[in-house]
Amino acid sequence: NLSIIYRVHTHTMCTHHKQNLTSYTATAEAILFSKSSAERYYNYIIHHKHSTGGEREREREAMQSYMYEAARKGDVVFLKQLSNTISGKEELVSVTHTKNNVTHIAAKLGHAAFVGEALSICPCLVSQKNSRGDTPLHVAARAGHMDVVKKLLSIPLSLKSSLREMEERVFLPFCKMKNESNNTALHEALRNKHEEVARFLWDLDHDLAGFVNCAGESPLYLAAESKCTEVLKEIVKFLNQSGLVQLLFDAATKGPDGQNPLHAAVLNRSYECVECLLGLGERSKLINKPDNGGKTALHIATTVKETKIIRELLQKDPSSAYMQDMEGRTPIFEAAISGNKSVLQEILRYCPDTIELRDMRGQNVLHLAVMSRSLQVEDFLSIPEIKELVNEPDHDGNTPLHLATMDKNYKMVTKLTAIKGVDLGATNNEGLTVLDICQGDKQLSYSQNCINHHLQRQSAPHGRHPGSWERQPKV
16 A cells, blocks of 8 residues: 555654655645555655755756656646655756756646646746747647646736846746747747637737747748638738837738748638738738749749639739749749649739730740640640740740750640741741751650651741751751
């Protein structure tokens, strides 16, 4: 019987530590122990019986196995008994090798009662950080344990005031504390899609809107990325009503790599988030803000082929269809590369003259569609405006047919040569026709032979380049 064992060991220990007699006796007999709690407390007694004062001093920071297991199991019974011992508080502030205290461990596993009991004994645990800079609140928010989050933030004000950092003489609210990645608990909740926890933390402190982590992510960006729509709506509402100075407003709409929350919402195909973010007003100008690659939200929308979002963006601001990325490509070029006819038609519906645009190499929509080798290019060729581009050269003088021939794409060559008005004799800057290019190699591949026969059947001519005739192999 473990309770009898406790009485025996308590009596034995009094000969060595008389001053602890009252404490140990009260601890052993105060309540009815569960088996696991009793075993942990027995290990605690044995450990302290055989430890010298110097050893205990050195071990104050190193968490013992019985303490670790109690935190993992959420053993409140053990915790209450430990609080009655002389060294109880010292045990509570012990940490693992990664600097986790008992509330870090219990918070991760959702043991709210254990966390509450530990904090009632030792309130300072709430602000302690582990090796990653996480407080127990970070851990609880990351795991999505709402009851633990509430317990951590329900410490009476009188206790909170005792936790002020004496060096700074400033008390930083727990929900504003950052870890090594500059994440607050709100960042952690949003990143892990725990919207209920995130909403609770946001309601506590709206200043968190301007907190940007080391990755350049604001809470609004993470809300968009994680599709936490309700939190996103609340932050947008706050930004519209707060009258923040532009610097803080810009911080609240930051994202990584120059992105903004609208990029994230589009990338995650969240129409509801997109619609809400477009309501931020003129101050944000999110719709035409490019990322570090020069891509706007409309560029992203055409890449992910979200027609409904594309329509919403174009209705909000048609000028976004003319924004160029770092390679000089507008959103319609992304549509061409992705090979989606409906997306391309949607852009042409609102901005028909975008078909005339060129990138930095002078290439048009059809050039890029051909080079993408998309299976949907055939669908593009049914659009009259696309057909009109068939003879347009790029800066090197190459038409789309030149590029298809260089790419040895027989199927594409046959489709392009079928377009009425295609110029088979067009020459590039080197004076080469498509037939010259096809026959340029001394030994033709199977695809080149197929293209060669097809072009000759179409009566494709050679160019006027002086050496072009000499290079042609006999067919």
